[in-house]
Amino acid sequence: MGDAPDSDADEPDAETDGGVRAYTVRLELVDEPGELLRALAPVADNGGNLLSIHHQRGNITPRGHIPVEVDLECPPDRFDDIVDALRDAGVNVIQAGEEHYGEEVSVVLVGNLVETDLSNTLSRIEDEADAVVQDLSLAAPEGTDGISSARARLAIDSGRSEEALAAIRSIGSDKELTVVEPLLGGEA
Amino acid sequence: MRLAILGAGDVGRSVADLAGEYGHEVVALADSTSAAIDPDGIGVEAALERKAGDEALGTADPEDVLETEYDVLVEATPTTLGDAEPGFSHVRRALEADRHAVLANKGPVAERYEELRALEADSAGSIRFEATVGGAIPVLSTIEDCTPQSVTAVRGVLNGTANFILTRMAAEGLDYEHVLAEAQDLGVAEADPTFDVDGTDAALKFVILANVLADGGFALEDAAVEGIQSIPGSALDLAAEDGRTIRLIGEATRDGVRVGPRLVPENGALAVTGTRNIVQIETRNAGSLHSSGRGAGGPETATAVLSDVGRLPPL
Numbered sequence: 001m002g003d004a005p006d007s008d009a010d011e012p013d014a015e016t017d018g019g020v021r022a023y024t025v026r027l028e029l030v031d032e033p034g035e036l037l038r039a040l041a042p043v044a045d046n047g048g049n050l051l052s053i054h055h056q057r058g059n060i061t062p063r064g065h066i067p068v069e070v071d072l073e074c075p076p077d078r079f080d081d082i083v084d085a086l087r088d089a090g091v092n093v094i095q096a097g098e099e100h101y102g103e104e105v106s107v108v109l110v111g112n113l114v115e116t117d118l119s120n121t122l123s124r125i126e127d128e129a130d131a132v133v134q135d136l137s138l139a140a141p142e143g144t145d146g147i148s149s150a151r152a153r154l155a156i157d158s159g160r161s162e163e164a165l166a167a168i169r170s171i172g173s174d175k176e177l178t179v180v181e182p183l184l185g186g187e188a
Numbered sequence: 189m190r191l192a193i194l195g196a197g198d199v200g201r202s203v204a205d206l207a208g209e210y211g212h213e214v215v216a217l218a219d220s221t222s223a224a225i226d227p228d229g230i231g232v233e234a235a236l237e238r239k240a241g242d243e244a245l246g247t248a249d250p251e252d253v254l255e256t257e258y259d260v261l262v263e264a265t266p267t268t269l270g271d272a273e274p275g276f277s278h279v280r281r282a283l284e285a286d287r288h289a290v291l292a293n294k295g296p297v298a299e300r301y302e303e304l305r306a307l308e309a310d311s312a313g314s315i316r317f318e319a320t321v322g323g324a325i326p327v328l329s330t331i332e333d334c335t336p337q338s339v340t341a342v343r344g345v346l347n348g349t350a351n352f353i354l355t356r357m358a359a360e361g362l363d364y365e366h367v368l369a370e371a372q373d374l375g376v377a378e379a380d381p382t383f384d385v386d387g388t389d390a391a392l393k394f395v396i397l398a399n400v401l402a403d404g405g406f407a408l409e410d411a412a413v414e415g416i417q418s419i420p421g422s423a424l425d426l427a428a429e430d431g432r433t434i435r436l437i438g439e440a441t442r443d444g445v446r447v448g449p450r451l452v453p454e455n456g457a458l459a460v461t462g463t464r465n466i467v468q469i470e471t472r473n474a475g476s477l478h479s480s481g482r483g484a485g486g487p488e489t490a491t492a493v494l495s496d497v498g499r500l501p502p503l
């Protein structure tokens with residue numbers, strides 16, 4: 001894992017030869033041996049061809065899963081079947097094909113992140129702010145009992161950043177966390 | 189113009205010192221206990237020497253300053269919150285006597301803007317307060333030139349102490365407490381840095397900006413304010429991994445005022461370093477304008493006061 005070629009990473013939807021197109025699928029997998037192979041079997045079973053698999057080590061979703069980004073190619077009319085088959089096999093498909101989220105913003109959270117249940121905080125961000133946590137970096141120099149910081153990269157629908165950030169602010173004040181928001185607007 | 193200066197701290201003393209250079213005369217200078225008054229012009233140098241030597245500034249009472257013949261009151265007493273006294277009453281007395289007032293003191297313009305404008309409307313004198321926002325940086329006069337109606341927002345860094353602390357924390361990987369102590373040793377932070385680090389000082393300036401944009405309506409209590417005390421070094425490290433940094437950023441629009449630590453691009457315009465200040469003025473028709481420079485200091489602030497004096501109409 002992680003060593004597949006990623007030449008297509010920046011243009012996953014580019015037209016390729018033979019009437020097939022490239023697609024990107026984001027999955028969340030349980031951290032168990034064999035899970036990746038099991039999860040990806042439906043791709044080949046439905047006429048798809050795996051191009052690359054990106055698996056950012058150390059990134060864990062709020063539910064304790066591992067986010068995996070898969071680039072694949074297939075004839076356009078097979079893509080929906082592949083996504084359905086993945087879902088039927090119990091794989092959590094976060095984002096498929098060209099449904100890209102419009103905006104990406106980062107926030108930094110500061111406080112007793114562990115004590116206030118970081119995975120609950122992130123789930124609430126996903127639910128209440130309607131955002132997808134794309135990755136998370138945690139820095140806990142004082143150990144998990146002390147003040148720690150986390151940077152979350154969030155995907156948010158276009159035009160909804162202000163609303164999403166307001167929701168995150170209120171989650172932060174519930175949990176007595178400092179939320180360092182990006183400065184939107186203007187040419188920062 | 190004949191200047192009566194109330195307050196002989198860093199700002200008041202520098203105004204007195206530089207007034208001659210700008211073609212003005214100082215007829216009174218007072219601190220909290222005494223005043224030097226002379227309708228023909230006080231000896232500024234001698235008065236400042238007395239102040240430096242911990243002697244009385246002069247033999248007069250500070251109360252008598254506003255009884256003197258003067259054209260412009262320079263209000264440079266300490267900024268206070270709430271009723272903004274004694275600064276507010278000083279300015280009121282000047283306007284009621286049909287004199288001009290130029291403020292370095294943020295209190296009256298942040299907390300009682302509408303009252304000041306009402307007093308001004310009934311007076312032959314007028315008020316100016318460039319020095320209250322961004323020290324030497326021409327912020328209010330730029331807005332005035334663009335006309336306030338065409339400015340949609342003002343954002344930026346208007347507290348040098350907080351900016352210095354965040355810059356050092358990011359550069360050295362040190363924690364807040366450590367850098368604050370260093371800033372105090374260097375004289376960048378005051379012995380009691382509360383208003384600088386908790387966002388109050390920056391908030392007062394952005395409240396003043398919102399008042400200018402909306403022609404009043406704001407006071408400190410209307411601002412959403414957060415400080416930098418809870419930002420650990422680890423938060424700056426995480427921001428840096430992403431090409432960003434954290435700055436204490438204020439925003440003023442006609443809808444409100446907000447001050448707090450924000451993520452900004454590390455190499456972006458707003459990420460000024462050290463004690464520098466910057467403002468970004470967003471205009472309807474001309475995009476964004478940026479000005480940066482020294483946001484505090486006696487001579488820096490005095491230049492803003494004296495530029496204001498130069499813009500006043502003759503009485």
Ligand SMILES: NC(=O)c1ccc[n+]([C@@H]2O[C@H](COP(=O)([O-])OP(=O)(O)OC[C@H]3O[C@@H](n4cnc5c(N)ncnc54)[C@H](OP(=O)(O)O)[C@@H]3O)[C@@H](O)[C@H]2O)c1
Binds near residue numbers: 198264319320321489
């Ligand atoms: N320093 C800056 O860079 C800067 C920048 C922008 C705006 N400002 C504002 O400008 C004002 C002056 O700042 P500063 O740094 O010069 O302050 P400062 O060093 O604390 O000086 C304040 C001065 O006001 C005098 N004073 C106090 N109450 C008085 C009264 N009732 N009547 C007459 N004088 C009185 C004090 O007298 P004593 O000497 O007897 O104590 C002192 O001389 C403040 O409102 C500040 O917020 C400062």
